[in-house]
Structure formats: structure tokens, C-alpha cells
Amino acid sequence: MAQQHLDPTESTAGVVTGDALAVYLRTQATEFLRALRMHRETGTSGGGAEESVDAARALRRSARRISGSLHTFRPLLDADWSEEMRPELAWLSGTLGLEHAYEARLERLLLALHRLSGSSPFPAQQVSAGASAPGPGPSAQERGNLTVGAAKAGALLDRQLTLARTRAHSTALQALGSSRFHAVADKVAVLASEVPLTTAGVSTDLRPAAGAAEERLLDAIAALPLITAGHPYNAEALVHGLSPDPAPHPQDGPWHQVRLLLRLHRYAREALSGGGLGVPSADPRMLAAGRALDRHRDAAEAAGAAAQAARTPRIAPATAYALGVLHADQRHEVEAARFEFQQSWQKQTVSAP
């Protein structure tokens, strides 16, 4: 209400300058500090694992926005400060994001195993049956809905990804207590009150830099195999499903890159539209495209985890078979996500004014 919505695509809109960028960066820095305080409180009080997760997510959210803005609006900001700040923010959000990523990956894979077994992960009769049967309880009953292979594959993935998650948790805790982190936090605290714009930066129009970010996004999208992706069941995503190359699918790279560029474009729009809080910064179709690319990334990493679990020595053939089915299933999710992106992007291009 109080803030005017500035549409960067309208030539009649007022020029948005470095001032608006400063507002945006201060807002994000304040968010960062608030999330950090919340994280410390939930961490020391011992309770509220959910709040702790929310706080970590908010920390990452603002770290990504600050880092992205430093990249997009580089010429407007003090170069030394920017170059020092960006890798530290990337390290921080990467380190803080791992624990949640492993948790989400395990959940995705277990849900898929249950779907592939034609069973629900939470059987309705679990409670009542547990009361009457003195046996090994709901866990065994739940496993009864799976084949031996699917159950063993689930147990193996559970073990491996829970271990990875526990390690990521420790690493994140260590990071938050490190002097490296305190140095970043101090810098963000300064940023919350004082944004190091260059002398010219204050009055520089933000739109050329934001436009360049959009240009990079559009170029990267134009290089994607969208015609193939738009043909359902093109069977492209699984082409290297049994390739001897142990590296992640190289065909995924350009899609992951577009995901990052779409994010930078979104943050640039937020900066232009005045602070990024309470202002509709991205249209729903752009958000849909972003969600498709998130799904693409999640499915690709889940497929990789299934393939990696299958390389565990001395597993049973039934376990390996279930992991093979699971891997292929997630690679088809990858293909489905590309189709979804293509559809949302095409809609966007066709219906744009």
C-alpha cells in the first residue's frame, strides 16, 4: 500500500536506482540477523526442531538473496567487499542446506518405494493392528507391504542418507560456531545499516543490470533441448541410466544452470520492485517454472543416491533390483520435470503481452 509497485518492463515507470538496491540489501540483511537470532534461541533452548529448521531456511533464503544481488548488481557495489562476501555467503548457505537436502532426498525415495510397491507409507490399520498383535509392531507390518527387495533398499537408503544427514548436521553446527561464520555475520550486521554502494551507484539505474540477468536466463533457456522436452515420453533422461560413467548425468547441467539463473532473475526483480517483502515480485508462471526446476534437481539427486546405494558391496540382488527400478523411476521424474518446465515456459512465452 505505502510502497509503490514499480514494473521494470514499463517504460513510463520511474527509474529505480541504487537506493532501491540498498533498501533491498538492508532488508535481507535484517532478515538474516533475525533468522540467526531465532536459530540461536531454538538451538540453546533445546526444544523446537521445527523452528530451528525454519530459522536455517530463513538464513539460507536471505544469504542467497544477498549473494545473488551482489552478483547481478556488481558494478554498483564496492568491488573488494563484494568479492570477499560472495564466496562466504555461498559457503554458508551450502553448508546449512545439506542437512535438509539429505532429509528431503530420503523422504522422496521412501515415498517412491512405497508408490512402486503399490502400498501406502502410512497404513491406516497401523494403530489398531499394533494393539492386538504383540509381534514386532507397526514397523514390521509396514515392511510387509513391501517386497523384500524394496524393504531392504529402503533400509539401506535410510541408513546411508541418515548418516549423511547426521554428518551434515554436525558440520552445520561447527560452521555456525566457527570464526569464519562470525566474520560473515559481522559483515551482514554492517550491511543491515550501511550498504557499500559506489559513489555513482546511488543514482545508477538498476534496470540495465537486471535486464542483463534476464538476458543470461533467456540465453540459457534458449540453449535447452526444449523441443525434445516438450515431447512426452522422449526417454531422454534415462539415456545414460546404465552408462559406465559414474559422474552425474552431464545432460542435467544446463537445467541446473537455468534453475540458478532463474533465481538470480527473480531476486533482481525483487530488488527492483522495492525491498522484496510484501510485494508480489514474481508472476505465478515464473514460480511454476522454478518449481519444475526444483523438482528436476531433487529427482536428479535422488536418482543419483539410488545408483550410489546400489554400489554398496555385498547387497542382495533383490535390493539391487529395487534400487534399479527406483533409479529409473527418479530419472523419469527428471524427464517429467523438464516437460513441466517446457509447458510452463511455453505458456509464458505465448501469453506474454
Add this chain to the structure above:
Amino acid sequence: MAQQHLDPTESTAGVVTGDALAVYLRTQATEFLRALRMHRETGTSGGGAEESVDAARALRRSARRISGSLHTFRPLLDADWSEEMRPELAWLSGTLGLEHAYEARLERLLLALHRLSGSSPFPAQQVSAGASAPGPGPSAQERGNLTVGAAKAGALLDRQLTLARTRAHSTALQALGSSRFHAVADKVAVLASEVPLTTAGVSTDLRPAAGAAEERLLDAIAALPLITAGHPYNAEALVHGLSPDPAPHPQDGPWHQVRLLLRLHRYAREALSGGGLGVPSADPRMLAAGRALDRHRDAAEAAGAAAQAARTPRIAPATAYALGVLHADQRHEVEAARFEFQQSWQKQTVSAP
């Protein structure tokens, strides 16, 4: 040119009676005898495996058409004769079809393994490399393009399906030499000159019976989950991919049924349009729908063969993993075929006059 095309959907078209059915059945019986003669000649001369395959295919083709017509136009034909004839024709085309089915299934699975390994099944450098390398030769080199798991899975499938095919070949040879077969062949020889129409059958309009066959097809299609099938990547076909139920996917049944009904409908149209030779009896869209259902059946059976191979005792985990990927890949082919059918059928319904 000489034969007039009778469109059964046009009310102004002349009535097509049992006479036309007699022409159709005589034509198919003659085709059957011609194919049988060709099969015997290629079989005894020892050469021409391809001609032998062609002859067997032609035998099956006419057997299916005779059998289908006996079913669709039952009331026009001598009941006892029809009831005796149909199961014998079904036995014959089933027995003769198995060898080719196993061969095609193996080819489909090996092609899929190569696609999944990102390699060509016929490497271009095979010949020149074979000349310079004194090693184990092209076969090992070709295998080098696959992972150990994919190569072992391919070898296992090759062994199992080649064995099944060899057995089917023996069974077919035995069948062709059996008194049971000679009894069928004798009956078909009689049919080539004398069709046992009932007294009323000669002048009975074929269209009600043909219409009933179409009605059965349309009812069966209406019961298919076409809305789901029309949403790409609905992940339905793999839902029971890891189900503890060892039976073939029950969800495939209605689709297989529609495939058979579509065939009966096609043969009924052939009978109505005058003999079925040289007359365009089915529109291209109907053929496209039929091809999609053939693909559905082939992929479903290939997926089943991969799953069955994975139950071989003492296979390596890498082999089982490759078979799991292959199974899922073929189940996605099943899903793709359903989508293809839905698309071709929808097009048909929308653009029909």
C-alpha cells in the same frame, strides 16, 4: 478399381450380406493354404529362414482373420462348425506366434539396454578396431560399451529368451506335423471352396453384427482410464513395479482386451469392405491406435521378462540393478503407449464427422 468400396457407415450404401462374408472367408482360407505351402517349401529346402518367418506370419494372419470372423458373424454360420473351428485356430496362431514373440522381445530388451548405456548396439569402429586388436574380438569390445551389469543382464536375457525361443520353435514344428494341425488344415481347405453359412445367413445383412463388434470396442475403450493416460508422466504404469504380487500387472488387462477388440473390429470392416485384399479397410488413425496397443503389449511383456530374469538365483547385484532399470524403462514404455493410444483415439473422436 474393379471392386466397389462399401462404406458401412453410409446409410445409402448397398446392403452387405453373408455373400460378402463368404468371399472374405474364402479369400483368407486361400491365403492360409498358400502360406502353408510356402512354409513347407522353405522348411524342407533348408534355406530361407526369412521366407519361413514370413510364411508363419501369413499363416497366423489368416488364421486370426478366420477366427475373428467366426466370432463376429457367429449367427450367420453353422454353429457346430464354428465352435469346433475357433479354438483350433487360436491354438495354431498362438503356437506359431511364440517363437517370433520371444525373438522380438529379446531384440527390444537388448536395444533398450544399449540405449540405457548410451551406446550403439552396432559400434561403427568395430571392424577396424577388430583388425588391430588381437584380443577377444568385437563381442568383448561391444560389451565394453556397457557396464558390467548391463552386459551381464543382456547375456542373461539372451540365454533365457533364446532358450524359450528354441523351445517355441520345436513346439511349432511339432504342431505343424501333428494330426491336430492336419485336421485344421483340412477344414481350412474345405472353407476355401465352401463356407458353411446358415440358410438365412446368405442374405443376412452383415452390418448389425459388425456394429455390435464396434460397440464392444467402444464400450471397452470407454472403460479405460483415458483421462489419466492423457496426462503425460502420470507414473501409473510403474505403480506396482515392486509389488510383492508376482502376477502380471492387472492394470494392463483392459488395454490388452481393447487391442483384441480393435482387431476384431478391423477384421469385421475388412469383411464388409469386400474381401480384405487391396481394399483400404481401416483408416490410418485406427491403425495408429492399433500400433500403440501393440507397443503396449510388447513393452509390458518385455518388462515382465526383465522382472522374471531378475528372479534367477545367484545373479550378481549389478545384473539385478540393470534388470531393475530395464524393467522400469519398459513399464514407462507401457505408459508412453497408453498416452499414444489416448492421443490417436482422441484425435479420431474429435475429427470424426
